[in-house]
Every structure is written in structure tokens, then in C-alpha cells.
Amino acid sequence: MSVESSNKVVASDSAWSVFLVFLRLGLTSFGGPIAHLGYFREEFVARRQWLSERSFVDLVALCQFLPGPASSQVGLALGLSRAGFSGAVAAWAGFTLPSAVILVLFAQGMSTWGSAVPSGLLHGLKVVAVAVVAQAVWGMARTLCTDVTRVTIAAFAACAALLWPGAGVQIGLIVCAAILGLMLFKPAQGHAAESLPISVSRTVGVISLVVFFSLIAGLPLLIQVVPSQTLAMVNDFYRAGSLVFGGGHVVLPLLQAATVPNGWVTNDTFLAGYGVAQAVPGPLFTFAAFLGASMNVQPSGWVGATVCLIAIFAPSFLLVIGVLPFWEQLRHSFRTQAALAGINAGVVGLLLAALYNPVWTSAILKPQDFGLALIALVALMFWKTPPWLVVLGSGALGWLLSTVF
Template identity: 55%
Template structure:
């Protein structure tokens, strides 16, 4: 059946406004962003239902690139077409990109206990937001013993296997488990999510992805243009990373520090600043591009690192509904959705809790943020502000 939300089309302006709010307040990295998206666009605005959102998250977990930005791009495309997708990406990405470019200009002057305390407070925000996402998605996506068990298996896969390999393995195991134990009622009607992308456009996007991946190194070698060389390096980093966020950092380091475009100290300083700004972690590329080649480099790096993930996403979307409407695919997606809950649960512990909760007071503040979101229904920006202030005060008293 059609998703009722799909009959209420939006405008690029509406999408821009919704994602600008998220781009200004969505702290905590890609897993936390999925929680913000769910709260704002699924629960509050009802652009799509919970099941369709979980399917979309599972799809983006499979693809290389920034998973949370791919989900946001898809939601903008769903709501207002290609211009909506562009509006979603621009609004969600621009605030953090501009902040990081500014930091590249004034790097070295923002130090001291207050700044460090605020950064730590923002990490505690991520604990509360991810915990809220795990709580809400577990209740709706793991309602029985079979799917709860698949979520636990997904946690084990993420814990036992390193990096993005564990996340991909968790989703694959979820699909296999869903085919085995979630086939009852697999032919029940599901919401059909209509993305305005034709099959021809999908195949064209996949072809362009491959052409750029293979052709850019050759073209950069022939032309010796620094801008093209930079675009090639960041495009390759975005194309080859699974899991997004922190996983892209080693690739970016090899494409920048190893080439002598900036020092390792400058790289790490920018990485620290990235933790203190909202929006996608891939905007770290803007900081690196700014140091490498000024404003033009920042723009080229930012576009290049996001582009391959979006091309792959557009290439897959035209065939998504046909696949997920098949009974076996429905069963597999039930398992995949349960696995997504497991992946979120594992991420709640590591890196979210392990990097943020260092003292009993940290645990108390993170719990207070969680209660504010779940029980008091506080807007996320209020929790962001409160915990950032608390972290700053603790840093000063420190």
C-alpha cells in the first residue's frame, strides 16, 4: 500500500528549513543523526513511517559513503524531488562546513578548559540521543523474540569484527536471519516509498560513479591541475569507505597528510574541531581542503567526498521498491531492520559511551539528557545547549 505521507508533497524550501534546523543542532556523529532524523522527520513531521525509515537506514548502511547524509539526501528527494535532495544536503552540510572552514582560518586560538569542556558536553549529548534512538527503534523493530535475537547477533558481529566489516556483517546476518525466522506474514502489505528516480537515471548514476572512480586518477595525472588532484583524492576516499563518519578519517589522512598538504598536528586539530560542530563528520573535508588549497579547495573537497555515496544511492533507489515488495525481501528486511537496532546498540557503547562517559558525573548528565528527551519530550537543541553549558562549567571548575 502507499505510504499516506507520500500524498503530502513538500517544497524544496520546506526541506531546506527542516534540514537547516538539523544541521544547526544535530551533534554526535552519524548514529546520533539517525536519531535526530527519526525524531524530527518520522515522528514529528511524518514524512514517512517507521518501517520505511528503517528500511532506508538499512539500505544506506550497505552502501559506501556517509550513511546519515545519504538518508537525509533520500528524505529530501522523497519529499520534494531532486531540488529537495539538494536542499537537504546543502542545509544539513553547510553549517558545519562553514564552521570548520572558519576553524581552519583561526586554528590554534581556541584552547583552554572551557572549550574542552564544551566539546565533552557535546559528546554527552550523543549518548542521550543515541540511547533515545535505540530505545525507540527497538520497541518498534524488535517486537518479538526472533528479531530481538537477531539484534543481539548483530551486536556480537559489530563487537567481534573490526570497523565497517562488523557493521556490514551485522546487516548481512540480519538479512539471512530474517529469511530464516521472519517469514511469517512476509506477504503482508508494506508502505511503498516512491522516489522520483527513473531506472535510466539510476543506471546513469552508477555508470558515472564508475567513470569518475577510474577516470579521475588518469585525468589528474595527465593535467597536473592541483584542483583535479584534490578532487580525485577526496572522491576516492568517499567512494571506498563503508560505515561513514570516523571510518573515513584514515583515508582522508592518507590523501592529505601523506601528500604533504598539511601537517599531522593540523589534521588532528581539525578532527577535534569536527567533534564540536553539528552536522555530518564528512564536512571535515572542508577543513582539509581549506588548508590544502584555500576556499576553492574547501568547496572541491566537500563536493568530492559526498558525491560518490550519492551517486551509488541514486543508482540503487529505482529498484528498491520492487526488491522490498517481494515476500522474501520483506522477510530479509525485517531481519535487516532488527540488525540495524543491534548496530545502533553496539555504537551506543562504543564509541559513544566509551568516548564520552568518563566519570560518574558524566553518566548522570547523559542520563539526564536521555530522560529529558524520552520523558519530558524536550527538543534536542535544548539538550544540546544544556549539556554543552554543563560541560563548559565542569571544564572551568576542573
């Protein structure tokens, strides 16, 4: 199906065919969100010609503007353009389920045979998380903190997050960063853009946005009226999915603050799962499935994984559908661009704080741990080793070091 001259794509695929296309990507897309977008461009622009190069770039810009996993949101929008709302669900399922199932199986293996797994191997997985988050901090800082003002916002956000840990403080820091962005930045006018090849009515968009904000405000109130562990999990994971700007790694501090202090999962389990999440294809947000399956409270297992997975991705569905009808106006708003510049700098600071606590403080306990983390970081950043191979190698080296030292 080729792109028409008006850049509108006729939605003619079945949801099943969309699912199969994205399932193949979900099984093979290693390397994180930037790599995922590269796979998407090759598949949908160059090979299948579902949309033009310019439309794809503009769609990526929209999804990077929104909180949540950018690559998954691009997939949702592409599925929506081909087969309507069922196509959006099919695209999400195909891209997400492979890694989610792998992580749930790993979680169940840890709970069943955890005592039989060498502690050094699990510690190696915690150490590799240091390298992965350090790489994310460095890459995001180079892109998003390009001047003294942005660096300063990031530094103060990191200090505040370390001094006052907690999900509530992190949310407040994001809001403060947006306000500072409005006050301090004056973005330049962007390029003239063509319309995106997706049609959603403004009525549907408004309904989606109302549901999105109603859940953010209403879930905490509902928990007060109807105390429920399931509702508490939905609230925390939905909130994490609603407030993550800058990529999947930024979800780490929000999920850690929501799960570990409450005793839902141990910090060791959290970091081991985060390490393994780097070795699987698909979006990093599927780490939520691992956490749901690893809960020390009910629901856990497959039920807990399903609850947490749906809760963390629900904001992406609502935001993509809600913002599409208004994107042409938003994308040219100086105030929107300025607020987003401040938010991006703030989330770099949040991720920098998470690099220290809990990632560094829980993993780097001995000199050999630092050496292993350094090797993993060099392998990722300079040797360009695939992340899954770095994770496996770090686990093996962690086990070897535990037997020698």
C-alpha cells in the same frame, strides 16, 4: 497544485521554487529524521497537496527500504516529481546546505580558536553524544528488534563489531544479517499500494544502479592505481552513504572507523562535532561536512567539506533514481522484506557497539560525566526537550562541572 485522480502529479514548479520551499525546511526542521518526515507531511500533503497521503506513506516506505538518510531521500523524490532532475538537486541543496554551512563554520572555529574554547564545554558536547546515541539505540530497538530472533542478531552483531572493529567488518556484518534475514524471517503480505507520483524510466534507473555499484566496486581499485587522499575520502564517505540502514545515527560507526584510525580527525574532534550536529536543523548526514572541514590532511576546510558532503549523499541520488522504476515489484517481494528485517536488526547491533566504543569510552570518564549524560537522556526522552537546547545545555554544564571538580 492538486493531486489528480490518477495520483500522478504534474511537474510544473521551477527548480528555484523547489529550492526555496526546501530551504525553509532546511532552516527549521529540527528533531531528526522522524520529525523531518512530519514536517514534510504537513508541508507537501496537507498544505501544498503535492501528493496524496497514501502516496506519501509509500514514498517513505521506499526511502526507509533504501540505505541512506530517509528524510533526504524523500526530499529528493519530491523535488524530482515537481521539477525533474534539477528539482531533485534543488530539494537536496535547500534542505542540506543550512546545516552543512553551520557545521563547517563550527569546524573552522575549532581549528582557529580551539585552544581558547574551554575544554569542559567540548567535553560536554562529547557527553551529550552518549545520550543522543542511546536514545537512537532504544528507539530503533523497540521498532526493529521485536522478537527473540532479531534481538539475538543485534546482540551478536554488537559483539562482533566490538571484537573486530573496522569498516570492513561492519560491511560484512550487514551482509551476514541480510543472509540470516532471508533464512529466518517470513514477512506477511503488505497492503495494496497505489503508484507513486514520480515517473523515471527503467533505462535511467538501470544506468543509475550500474553507476552506484560501479563506484562501490571501482573506487577501491582506482585508489590502488592512482593513490590519492581525495579519492580515499570519496571512497570512504561514499561507502558510508551506501551502507547505512536505519537512519543517520547509524553512520556514526562507519565514519568513525573511516576517519579516526587513519588520523584524518581526532576522536575528540569527531565526538564534539557529532554533538553539535544534533543542535542544527536538517539531515544528520551533514556531519560529513564537519569531518571534511576538520581533516588533518588535505583537502580540508571548505574543499574537504564539499568533497565529503557530495560523496556521502551521492548514493542517495543514485539509489532513489535507480530503484523507483522497480519499486512496485520489490515492495511485494517476501525475500526483500526478509533480508531487510535482518539488516535492520544488524544495524541496531552496530549502533549499540558504537554507543560503547567510541562514544561511551571517550566521554564517560568520571561520575559527573555519567550524571550529565543521564540528565541529557532524560531531557531528550521524557521531558521532550528540543535536541538543540539539550546540546547547548550539556555544553554549558560540561564547562561548569570542569570549573567545580
